Amino acid sequence: MTAKKRSSRDSEAELELVDSDVSDVETMTSWQERTIERRLSAARARALARSSRFLATALELVEESGRADFTIQTLIDRSNLSLRAFYQHFAGKEELLLALYENATSQFIEAIRHEVAAADGPMERLEAFCRGFLSRAERSEAVGGRVMTIYNLSLEIERPADFAKIWEPHQKLLTQILTSCQRAGLIRTDMSPTQLTTLLNSTLIALAQIGVFHLGVKGAELTEDQLWAWCKQALMPPDGTTKRKSTPAKRATKRTAPSKSTGKPKKLTG
Template sequence: MAKANERSPEAVRADPDSREGRFMRSALSILAETGRTDFTVLEVVERSKTSLRSFYQHFSTKDELLLALIDTIMAESTKHWRTETDALPAAEAMRVLIDRICTPAESTKQDSINRGLTYYNDHLAESLPREYARVLSPLHELIGEILNRGIDEGSFRPGLEVETTAALIMQAVLGAMRLRSLGAELNGVPIDGEHIYEFCVRGLLP
């Protein structure tokens, strides 16, 4: 049986009419309308105009479906962020990357999708930790590349534990996104990319 984590995001994008693609688009459509991930497999199946048997030929659970969806989004986003940051000095590349990750959604539908998937991340990290770590690995790798570039340039301090520091920065950025509204409630100022960059970069400077 083909599982979500056996099919690359590139394969799904290259075959948009595949059953996997139909299920993922149906899940995105529900997320865009509700901003919630408590929909059922049956709702996805009905919207995709397929069958439960077909769904379970490709995904064992709803978690696997959403993991595949996040996998595709993360792979596409990281590819774009790498293109934007490759030619920049490390400090500026880190600023741009954090800013892009934290950029607010441009539509209410995109905001609903982002909100639903952001809060579902914690569940996936607990229920499918190894698979979820693999999904985040492209972003972790990109942050690590920027850190190594900064060390070579002399803009970041030597001796950084790059792998660990990259993981901490990634977690700080993704976690802070959940606190965007809470920051406004706590001190009257919403948390944005610049705040997160300033917090992260303090530990990187010589």
């Protein structure tokens, strides 16, 4: 019995020592985590600075040549960074171009978001969105817009998941605007906001491509006002146009009424 009591006491003592060691480890872990976090934060900042430098250099090369056929060595020489540093941040040129496209798209969407936020009502926000998209797409030709548009098309076909993820904020913003317009009774309700988003977004992209690549018929250039009017008319309720068309017929009937007092009615055929 005495041996059993001693063994149980020894076990309890060992557990106390283990608990003590665990508490010491927990105390050490807290300051170690802070130390590691500081080091990781510094490393993260350096990584972002270097990757941003690579992206800025890549954009310069695209703007200068109007193409994306530069080599990695050209990028390294221009950025004054090492080849090792490049592969620490990117798996290859394709990943660099994806990051460049994602960065440009993010800035594009954020600029439109600011203009939408400054507009007063639902329809004004929709107009700000459409005009912001069309005007920026046209101006982007001077900053590698042709290359980005070509990459946009290839990305949508070859990597649809990445394409959808990058443009998701854009789609959500447009759906929110169209939902508020629909609730206010300003646009058609025979289609859902999601369906209208798909149609309007496809229209805007097509119109933007016409502007960037100059695909329109010569002498038939379209202004931003005309493009917005086209988009707006497509969103109008179908029954709205019917009511407007029926109004002149009533007026014509009233104007022809006095002719009864002049004598026999005129024949409509010979």
